[in-house]
Amino acid sequence: MSIKGKHIVLGITGSIAAYKAASLARLLIREGAEVQVVITPSGKEFITPVTLSALTGKPVVSEFFTANDGTWHSHVDLGLWADLMLIAPATAATLGKMANGIADNMLITTYLSMKAAVMVAPAMDLDMFAHPSTTRNIEILKSYGNIIIEPAAGELASHLIGKGRMEEPEKIVERVRDFFGKQDSLSKKKVLITVGPTYEKIDPVRFIGNYSSGKMGFALAEECADRGAEVVLIAGPVSLSVSHPNIKRIDVESAEEMYQASISEFPTVDAAILCAAVADYRPQEQAKEKIKRKSDEMQISLVPNKDIAASLGEIKKEGQVMVGFALETNNEVENAIGKMKKKKLDYIVLNSLKDSGAGFRHDTNKVSILDESGNKTDFPLKSKTDVAKDIIDCCLGRKK
Numbered sequence: 001m002s003i004k005g006k007h008i009v010l011g012i013t014g015s016i017a018a019y020k021a022a023s024l025a026r027l028l029i030r031e032g033a034e035v036q037v038v039i040t041p042s043g044k045e046f047i048t049p050v051t052l053s054a055l056t057g058k059p060v061v062s063e064f065f066t067a068n069d070g071t072w073h074s075h076v077d078l079g080l081w082a083d084l085m086l087i088a089p090a091t092a093a094t095l096g097k098m099a100n101g102i103a104d105n106m107l108i109t110t111y112l113s114m115k116a117a118v119m120v121a122p123a124m125d126l127d128m129f130a131h132p133s134t135t136r137n138i139e140i141l142k143s144y145g146n147i148i149i150e151p152a153a154g155e156l157a158s159h160l161i162g163k164g165r166m167e168e169p170e171k172i173v174e175r176v177r178d179f180f181g182k183q184d185s186l187s188k189k190k191v192l193i194t195v196g197p198t199y200e201k202i203d204p205v206r207f208i209g210n211y212s213s214g215k216m217g218f219a220l221a222e223e224c225a226d227r228g229a230e231v232v233l234i235a236g237p238v239s240l241s242v243s244h245p246n247i248k249r250i251d252v253e254s255a256e257e258m259y260q261a262s263i264s265e266f267p268t269v270d271a272a273i274l275c276a277a278v279a280d281y282r283p284q285e286q287a288k289e290k291i292k293r294k295s296d297e298m299q300i301s302l303v304p305n306k307d308i309a310a311s312l313g314e315i316k317k318e319g320q321v322m323v324g325f326a327l328e329t330n331n332e333v334e335n336a337i338g339k340m341k342k343k344k345l346d347y348i349v350l351n352s353l354k355d356s357g358a359g360f361r362h363d364t365n366k367v368s369i370l371d372e373s374g375n376k377t378d379f380p381l382k383s384k385t386d387v388a389k390d391i392i393d394c395c396l397g398r399k400k
Helices: 016-030 049-056 075-081 092-100 106-113 126-130 132-143 169-182 215-226 255-268 308-315 332-342 384-395
Strands: 007-012 034-039 084-090 117-122 152-155 161-165 190-195 200-203 206-208 230-235 247-251 271-274 281-283 302-304 321-328 347-352 368-371 376-378
Touching: 007 016, 007 075, 007 106, 016 034, 016 049, 016 084, 016 169, 034 049, 034 075, 034 106, 075 106, 084 092, 084 106, 084 169, 092 106, 092 117, 092 132, 117 132, 117 169, 126 132, 126 161, 190 215, 190 255, 200 281, 206 281, 215 230, 215 247, 215 271, 215 384, 230 255, 255 308, 271 308, 271 384, 308 321, 321 332, 321 384, 332 347, 332 368, 347 384, 368 384
Parallel strands: 007 034, 007 084, 084 117, 190 230, 190 271, 230 247, 271 321, 321 347
Antiparallel strands: 152 161, 200 206, 281 302, 347 368, 368 376
């Protein structure tokens, strides 16, 4: 996808990685983008506005007013002008200010006024990047809808080796190109996504559940929304939040509630991604009061829940795409193919508990995607955000 004619605000902060901003600006301009640099006062200690102005053909904005003539630089106008704001490098201090709305410089006020999407490329020493405050601030920024370009690992300015290097300009430009290319790829499409566990009550304080965190499903919802889709997110009990305006969230607790919501929404969607870890069984009876311990043994009779995927498969219309998930511990491929055929899925995403770093509660996942024709595509271990991109590319990026 060409970025020719796109308006990009390039934010630069006080990091040694600021030297890479010159190459980044040059690459963006070479691809046809119009670039306006906004730099923090400390950023000017690492790279001069003269250099950046020469590369972009625009005066660099740093202060609220120009010192010699008092010209006011409008952060509001920049927020309206831009198609994208890219902050690269972003220091720990800037991440903290962005996350908490501390608008004490031109870059942060521009960020807070930004109508367009915001990409952030952190750069700092490995211990700073790994600090809980930095991790928390990044999670906050993600919850606001910001796109985080993860730093690379390697030798840092401290001469230590670890994660914290700002991603290389060529790769950042590739991310920008992909962003604009995918921005509208699912426009006018409606996607149903089920996520998280279900809780099946035993009594008012106990339930049968599983370890699903919902992270994979929420990443899929954000990715579909970023590509222009209208998303209906049916979420079991999880602690995650969404901020994208294209996502309509329906909270449920039990498998029955998820079934009813899915059956209601499915006829109006173009695709369904069934990522939830739905309980197969529920207690036959739910005690009205807390069950007291009376003996060393307790028996609970279980009855099957409705099969959401199979039920949707029975009413699927021509043109609708269904994507299922299979978490297996043995005979993975064989079991996944059987599930796909039985439930009339178009694709199934397989992951195994045998893979370290994959499955429940991890921030990473390792998947294989199988289609109804028997094709299998394997992917390496990646962040769940990147796995979501692969799944959407593979399952919704093709014409059925």
